Amino acid sequence: MTNQGERVDLHTVLIISEHKTDHLILSACLERAAPRRFRLASPNLIRRPLEALLDPSIDAVIMANGPETEYLLRLAQKNNATAPIILLLDEVSEKITTQLREYGAQDYLVRGQLQDQLVHRILDYSIQLKEARDQIQQLSNRDALTGALNRAGFRAHLERAMDRSERYGFNTALLYINVDQFANVNDNYGEADGDLMIKTISRRLINKMRSTDSIARLGGDEFAVVLEDVSSSADVALIAEKMLGSISAPMILSEQQVSVEASIGAAIFPDDGREFPDLVDNARSAMQQAKSVPGGKFIRYSEQLLFDVAGGNSLAAELRNAVRKNQFELHYQPRIDLKDGQLVGLEALLRWNHPERGLLCPGEFLSACEDMGLMKTIGYQVIQHACSALLWLAEQGMDHVDVAVNISFSQIQDDRFLEIVKDIVTRSGAEASRLEFELTESTILKSPGAIKERMDELRQLGISFSLDDFGTGFSQLSHLTELPICALKIDACFVRDLPRNPHQEAVCTMIIEMAHRLGMLVIAEGAETHEQVEFLRNSNCQQVQGFYYSPAIPLQQLPRFIQEQRFKRREKLFS
Numbered sequence: 153m154t155n156q157g158e159r160v161d162l163h164t165v166l167i168i169s170e171h172k173t174d175h176l177i178l179s180a181c182l183e184r185a186a187p188r189r190f191r192l193a194s195p196n197l198i199r200r201p202l203e204a205l206l207d208p209s210i211d212a213v214i215m216a217n218g219p220e221t222e223y224l225l226r227l228a229q230k231n232n233a234t235a236p237i238i239l240l241l242d243e244v245s246e247k248i249t250t251q252l253r254e255y256g257a258q259d260y261l262v263r264g265q266l267q268d269q270l271v272h273r274i275l276d277y278s279i280q281l282k283e284a285r286d287q288i289q290q291l292s293n294r295d296a297l298t299g300a301l302n303r304a305g306f307r308a309h310l311e312r313a314m315d316r317s318e319r320y321g322f323n324t325a326l327l328y329i330n331v332d333q334f335a336n337v338n339d340n341y342g343e344a345d346g347d348l349m350i351k352t353i354s355r356r357l358i359n360k361m362r363s364t365d366s367i368a369r370l371g372g373d374e375f376a377v378v379l380e381d382v383s384s385s386a387d388v389a390l391i392a393e394k395m396l397g398s399i400s401a402p403m404i405l406s407e408q409q410v411s412v413e414a415s416i417g418a419a420i421f422p423d424d425g426r427e428f429p430d431l432v433d434n435a436r437s438a439m440q441q442a443k444s445v446p447g448g449k450f451i452r453y454s455e456q457l458l459f460d461v462a463g464g465n466s467l468a469a470e471l472r473n474a475v476r477k478n479q480f481e482l483h484y485q486p487r488i489d490l491k492d493g494q495l496v497g498l499e500a501l502l503r504w505n506h507p508e509r510g511l512l513c514p515g516e517f518l519s520a521c522e523d524m525g526l527m528k529t530i531g532y533q534v535i536q537h538a539c540s541a542l543l544w545l546a547e548q549g550m551d552h553v554d555v556a557v558n559i560s561f562s563q564i565q566d567d568r569f570l571e572i573v574k575d576i577v578t579r580s581g582a583e584a585s586r587l588e589f590e591l592t593e594s595t596i597l598k599s600p601g602a603i604k605e606r607m608d609e610l611r612q613l614g615i616s617f618s619l620d621d622f623g624t625g626f627s628q629l630s631h632l633t634e635l636p637i638c639a640l641k642i643d644a645c646f647v648r649d650l651p652r653n654p655h656q657e658a659v660c661t662m663i664i665e666m667a668h669r670l671g672m673l674v675i676a677e678g679a680e681t682h683e684q685v686e687f688l689r690n691s692n693c694q695q696v697q698g699f700y701y702s703p704a705i706p707l708q709q710l711p712r713f714i715q716e717q718r719f720k721r722r723e724k725l726f727s
Contacts, residue, residue: 163279166193166204166235168224169216174240174263178214181271190275205233211279214261216240217252225255234286236278284662287655288646295369296645297347298354304594306368306376311428313366313378314421324421325388327377328435329357329395330443332413334373335509335516337405345405349412356398360391372515376435385420385452392416392450400448413448415439424453436520440467467520470506475529479505482537483704484555486713487675487697490689495714497554497588497675499697500538501704502530522562531563532572538587539580541707546583548711556588556618561595565602570609577613584614588639592620596635604635611636618675622663632670640667644678644698651687664691 167178182190193210205213205228213235215221221239228237236258241248244262252260258278261271293305301309310326317324331353338346350373357367357375368376377395382388399414417438425431438453474480480502487497504512521527538555545553563569577584589610596603596619607617618639619632632640646659660676667674676688679698688696702713 161189162191163189163211163275164193164209165190165275166207166210166213168201168204168213169240170218171216174216177266178240178271181266181268182275184268185272190272202227205235205237208234210235211282212275213237214240215257217242217248221252222255225252225257229256234282236282238274238278280658280662281666284659287659292645294645296648298351298369300354300375301366301368303368303370306370306378307428309366309368310376310378310431313380314426314428314431316380317421322381323383323423325379325382325385326419326421326431326435327379327388327392327395328370328417328419328432328439329375329377329399330415330439331373331399332415332443332448334412335512337410337412339510341405341408341410349403349405349410352403353399353412353414356401357395360394360398371519372513374515376432382420385418388418388420388452389450392418396448396450415442415448416450417442417453418450419453467517471517471521471526474504474506475526475533478533479507480530480533481505482534482541482707484541484707484710485697485704486702486710487554487556487695488701488717489695490685490693493717493720495550495553495710495717496695497556497697498541498710499556499590499704500534500541500558502534502558503704522560525562527560527562528566531560532576534558535573535576536580539576539582542582542586543580544707545586550710551583551586554586554588554616556590558620559589559591559595561598564589564591564595564606565599570606573610573615574613577615585616587614588616588618590618590620590641593622600635607636618673621677632666632672637672639673639675642674642676642693647676647678647684647688647698648680650684657687660688660693661691664693668692 165182167175169175179192182192193204193207201224204210205224215224215237217239225237233256237256239249239252239257239260241260241262244260249257249260258281259274261274293301293308295302313324316322331350334346334349337349350369354367354369354375357377361367361377362379364380366378368378370376379388379391396414396416400411402409402411404410417435417440419425419431419435419438421431424434434453438451442449442451482500483503484498484500486495487499488494489496502514502518504517506512521530534557538557541555545551545555566572577587591603591607611617616638617636618641619637620641621643622640640663642660642663646656646663649656650660651657664674673695674693675695675697676693677697679685679688679696679700681700684698685696685700701717705713
């Protein structure tokens with residue numbers, strides 16, 4: 153119901169059918185919508201159905217099932233058409249609807265059952281889902297803190313820049329930037345001031361960029377800047393030196409003047425690398441070499457740039473040593489049931505207990521571990537620690553608490569993964585039904601068929617699965633019904649500005665409703681305020697984790713956390 157005078161957006165609906173009767177019935181049905189919110193696409197578009205399916209002005213398509221339906225659906229899927237396609241069938245059969253949904257159809261209608269309310273509801277839901285997915289796509293390529301590109305957006309952008317360089321014959325430079333001693337800022341001033349510093353540095357970098365350049369945040373204290381069409385390495389060095397000067401300028405944190413320096417490495421396409429991984433690795437190598445020299449430095453990569461692989465300043469050597477000496481440990485972020493405030497789960501988060509730099513978060517070392525092929529070894533250590541945590545929880549009378557572990561693609565596609573996981577669980581004596589593996593959307597999309605097979609095998613052991621960072625990369629929602637996923641985790645980027653951001657409200661509400669319809673649990677990440685928690689509770693989100701309740705903590709601090717939670721609940725009860 154809308155208020156009188158309130159503006160309602162008109163959504164363009166395309167009807168593709170050879171039967172004039174279909175057009176007449178559906179047109180009349182759409183005209184009767186109250187409030188009026190649908191309009192028909194131009195009849196001329198019907199003569200070019202594929203172009204019509206790819207037309208960004210089309211909000212939904214109703215397509216009569218016929219000889220060319222499967223062909224058109226395949227073409228639409230191949231060309232990444234975004235408009236939801238609703239099939240018009242003569243009769244319903246499970247076989248045909250399943251087959252056509254595999255080809256990308258969103259929903260279906262049946263001739264003879266075209267009641268106004270049903271048609272309007274299916275169109276409304278399909279269009280809302282499309283809008284939410286568009287919003288998700290836009291947000292998924294951006295870093296929530298700075299607004300810069302994130303890793304996914306950075307890769308796509310750099311690959312396009314490299315393509316343009318090759319096509320038009322110019323050079324593109326990649327600057328890899330690391331803020332020195334950023335961990336000390338977090339330790340001494342707190343994470344809020346650490347975030348403020350990162351946002352300030354991001355703005356300063358943008359101020360030194362040209363309009364054709366772009367910036368990405370790759371991790372906690374790492375940025376990348378793509379400089380297109382640079383005439384010489386001297387120009388790259390000049391820009392980098394300006395950035396170093398800008399970063400080192402004093403800033404105010406907690407009413408104190410603070411200065412930091414940075415290290416910048418550069419690689420230039422095509423001279424320093426013709427493929428994405430090579431260019432990024434070489435720029436990072438140059439940055440690491442710059443970091444080994446005191447003070448903010450800029451170094452360009454070259455074939456002669458050598459690292460002391462065995463030396464103490466080599467990140468690669470330190471990581472290999474960390475794996476051998478088992479310097480990695482787990483901290484656990486509590487997951488809370490929003491109905492009763494009880495602890496119901498823990499997410500195991502990796503930390504590196506560095507002998508000199510102290511406790512390091514994954515953003516400072518995880519990408520290097522992946523590049524070096526260490527993630528499988530570290531991953532098995534993490535699963536062992538998680539199983540030990542389950543035993544400890546059972547001893548403390550908390551055998552109802554699940555422990556969730558993040559699983560990477562390199563781990564789950566390992567031929568020995570199932571065998572090793574089974575051995576770890578059996579030897580530890582942990583209850584497998586309390587072990588949860590978190591997979592990201594991007595991991596599943598790399599090889600959906602193989603991942604599903606592996607998930608089914610692990611499910612037989614009793615292990616459950618959640619979909620992490622939901623909304624930041626999934627393009628085939630049909631996979632949700634095919635994979636043994638028990639829970640969806642709403643990514644923190646969709647929670648950060650609740651409840652003030654109407655787009656994030658819409659996305660969260662849509663994800664929660666979708667999960668409930670699929671019989672899945674919904675867990676929201678990144679909740680930091682009472683308002684966010686209340687919005688999620690009122691929206692029927694079942695579980696939440698975030699700094700509002702607790703950061704990730706050592707397992708031994710868990711009893712104290714539970715005591716504090718009981719005390720808070722008792723205070724609320726008597727207040």
